[in-house]
Amino acid sequence: MHEGSCLCGAVRFRVEGELPSPNACHCSKCRKHSGHCFVSTEVAKNALTVEGGEHVTWYRSAEKVRRGFCSACGSSLFFDPPHRDWIAIAMGAFDGPTGTRMNLHIFVADKGDYYDIADGLPQNAQ
Template sequence: MQKGSCLCGSVAFTINGELSPPSACHCGQCRRQSGHYWASTATHQDNLTLNSSEPLGWFQASDTARRGFCKACGSFLFWQHKDEDTISVSMGALDQPTQLKLARHIFVADKGDYYDITDELPQRAQ
């Protein structure tokens, strides 16, 4: 079981189930919402239980996906594709130790011009 929450603790959750190897997303939307690239893991949506969620808000970021955030502190917590039964969860929101390691970079064609990706992890343009 993995636990997590937003910065202020108003949105808390547990995950009972498998987590995917984390990705670092460099797309423009993730960079704007998180302030840099966004690292996340994914799980089946049925594995996620919201323990407290009153201030959880959802932003329809595109025709295909929505982003979950805490309306109290602004923490960007979740990303969910409308046609999938998985949900991406912010690595920064998870309690440590996570026992997970970053596995890949995605949307590197959109990465910011102010940094370089210098590790040896696989990179996908989209």
């Protein structure tokens, strides 16, 4: 089991089972939502338990996706395509070690010009 929270602790969550390798999304929407690239892991929705869900505000950033953040402290927490059986959780919100290693960079064609990606991981333009 892996646990995490927002910055102020109003939203806490648990994920049952192992966490899949995270990806870093460099699209402009993820950068605006998180302040940089959004590194997240995709878990089955039925593996996620959220406490303090009344403090999660959902913003529909595209027709098929919404983003969840804490309404008290503003922490970016979730990327949720409601039509899918998975939800992405921000890696920075997990407490303690996750036992994972980043897997891939996506939407690198849209990345900011202020940084380079030089970690040797695969990079997908889209």
